[in-house]
Amino acid sequence: MTDKVLTIRGASKLRGKTQTLxxxxxxxxxxxxxxxxxxxxxxxxxxxxLILGLTPxxxxxxxxxxxxxxxxxxxxxTAFLPEAVSFHPALTGRELLTMFARLSGEKRADIAGLxxxxxxxxxxxxxxxxxxxxxxxxxxxxxxxxxxPKVALLDEPTSGLDPISRQDLYAIIDELAANGTAxxxxxxxxxxxxxxxxxxxxxxxxxxxxxxxxxxxxxxAGLPTKLRVVAKSGCADQIAAETGGAxxxxxxxxxxxxxxxKMDELRRIAAMGDTVADIEMTPPxxxxxxxxYAKEGRV
Amino acid sequence: MMTPRxxxxxxxxxxxxxxxxxxxxxxxxxxxxxxxLTFAGSAPTGSLGVxxxxxxxxxxxxxxxxLAPLLALMxxxxxxAGDRDRGSLSLILSYPAGRGELLFGKFLAHLAAxxxxxxxxxxxxxxxxxxxxxAGAESLVxxxxxxxxxxxxxxxxxxxxxxxxxLSGSATGAAGLSAGLWLVFVVLYDLGLLGxxxxxxxxxxxxxxxxxxxxxxxxxxxxVWNIAASDSVAIxxxxxxxxxxxxxxxxxxxxxxxxxxxxxxxxxxxxxVEP
Numbered sequence: 001m002t003d004k005v006l007t008i009r010g011a012s013k014l015r016g017k018t019q020t021l022x023x024x025x026x027x028x029x030x031x032x033x034x035x036x037x038x039x040x041x042x043x044x045x046x047x048x049x050l051i052l053g054l055t056p057x058x059x060x061x062x063x064x065x066x067x068x069x070x071x072x073x074x075x076x077x078t079a080f081l082p083e084a085v086s087f088h089p090a091l092t093g094r095e096l097l098t099m100f101a102r103l104s105g106e107k108r109a110d111i112a113g114l115x116x117x118x119x120x121x122x123x124x125x126x127x128x129x130x131x132x133x134x135x136x137x138x139x140x141x142x143x144x145x146x147x148x149p150k151v152a153l154l155d156e157p158t159s160g161l162d163p164i165s166r167q168d169l170y171a172i173i174d175e176l177a178a179n180g181t182a183x184x185x186x187x188x189x190x191x192x193x194x195x196x197x198x199x200x201x202x203x204x205x206x207x208x209x210x211x212x213x214x215x216x217x218x219x220x221a222g223l224p225t226k227l228r229v230v231a232k233s234g235c236a237d238q239i240a241a242e243t244g245g246a247x248x249x250x251x252x253x254x255x256x257x258x259x260x261x262k263m264d265e266l267r268r269i270a271a272m273g274d275t276v277a278d279i280e281m282t283p284p285x286x287x288x289x290x291x292x293y294a295k296e297g298r299v
Numbered sequence: 300m301m302t303p304r305x306x307x308x309x310x311x312x313x314x315x316x317x318x319x320x321x322x323x324x325x326x327x328x329x330x331x332x333x334x335x336l337t338f339a340g341s342a343p344t345g346s347l348g349v350x351x352x353x354x355x356x357x358x359x360x361x362x363x364x365x366l367a368p369l370l371a372l373m374x375x376x377x378x379x380a381g382d383r384d385r386g387s388l389s390l391i392l393s394y395p396a397g398r399g400e401l402l403f404g405k406f407l408a409h410l411a412a413x414x415x416x417x418x419x420x421x422x423x424x425x426x427x428x429x430x431x432x433x434a435g436a437e438s439l440v441x442x443x444x445x446x447x448x449x450x451x452x453x454x455x456x457x458x459x460x461x462x463x464x465x466l467s468g469s470a471t472g473a474a475g476l477s478a479g480l481w482l483v484f485v486v487l488y489d490l491g492l493l494g495x496x497x498x499x500x501x502x503x504x505x506x507x508x509x510x511x512x513x514x515x516x517x518x519x520x521x522x523v524w525n526i527a528a529s530d531s532v533a534i535x536x537x538x539x540x541x542x543x544x545x546x547x548x549x550x551x552x553x554x555x556x557x558x559x560x561x562x563x564x565x566x567x568x569x570x571x572v573e574p
Contacts, residue, residue, distance in 0.1 A: 049389075049573075052389075052392075052393050054389060054392055054393070054573060054574055055573050072395050075393060075394060075395040076395045078393065079393075080389070080390060080393040082386065082389050082390050084386065085386070085387075085390060086385050086386040086387050087387055088311075088315060088385070088387065090314070090315045090318040090319050091311060091314060091315065091318070095311065095314060096311070098307075099307050099308070099310070099311040100394065102303060102304065102306075102307030103304050103307050103308075103391075103394040103395070103396050104394055104395060105303075105304075105395065127318075140390075143390075
């Protein structure tokens, strides 16, 4: 495909004798949101630094809109939100964003509008030293929005944010992607990434162990779905016996089944008639998937 | 180097210097020291037959040798290390500004602040001396030369401070290295040379090498330039001997080469920094 704005081929990084990244391939298309998951030290931040050209590659090739990492063209096309972003405390939000706009060559940037967009309209002329962690993160996001970047790299963008701020932040990220920016989000916050990204890549000890949509990843992992059947009083034992499930607390029976048996199982339970009072279905969550790919020795 | 990007950095750095009261404190220090020296040093005016401003410039030259490098290093030591400690360096470096541009932007702001403090400090003392003890055309030129060379001397230590800041792992480490650098250039180097001259007892070293070794140190080049250029300042400082053994361009050349070489060194060190 030609619309891959960010292409990574065989990226490797050696720090001393330890291999922090090993032969990683990853593509992000314009308008696509990709989550990069992994434990601490799995190589997420290193990969971002390689893309930014802040640290030299030991092997492989990275192209940002056709340009080499660290080149003027690549840096112009890239926006970055570092993990736990920080700014000089003596400057105000407006002054900092003005400086960033000038650094990126955006002469007509609407500073006040951008700060308003990230919810810092009231704090625009306050010093960053007086900002909360969430406000600093929002200011960091505001500088990402400067000048419509082709690629946005967000390292743990929601760390330290309250749930409402997280939602706001993801709304802005969605908008960014809708305008054609390729977004790569490194994150620990699995549940929020689940609904907010198009594709998930998992790194384990510097190796990419998964890279697909959530649906495909769960199908491939074959993780079981949990069905919890609530029985009418006195019928729990009968249901447990018929379905082969396990009794939990007096009235419920828990059944686990593979992704392909789910519908058969549901039909069987539906056929049991009034002995079933309710049924609850829990598909495998991202946490389970993540554990599956990140822990098991599969490459 | 003089790009809109380095001006963007310079503007932000200037705001920082004003906000954290650094500009105010540096100017205050310069004014207080310069005034104190002008009044304390006014005694020998009559006996030497020079005006009060000349004596004042000679005293302030000695002051500036210590103070200009100190003020410069205090500003520059955390230019790179401070940003790295704070974690804001990786973000700045992801922007399409070259590392030379970033460094030059900081340099512009710091040099302007230094120039402001020097001009106000020495200027005030000069005005006071001229008012009380008179000032001739020559002493005015000496004052202007003192201000200009002090800024140049400050520039040397600004860029050396950036180099240390880029080379050291943390702002605290950079502060320690800067204190060491100041001590070596301003105090120990001269002591070493003095010891060598005493040991040599008027031999080849004293006559041929010593003047050049002296002027190779920017702090001494500053002293020599100010003293050699003005006979009446030389009278009041008693340093004419060594200065007269050198061609007139030696000290100015040293003070011009140092900032340029130091900047190139600092840029090379900064380029190796991984945030």
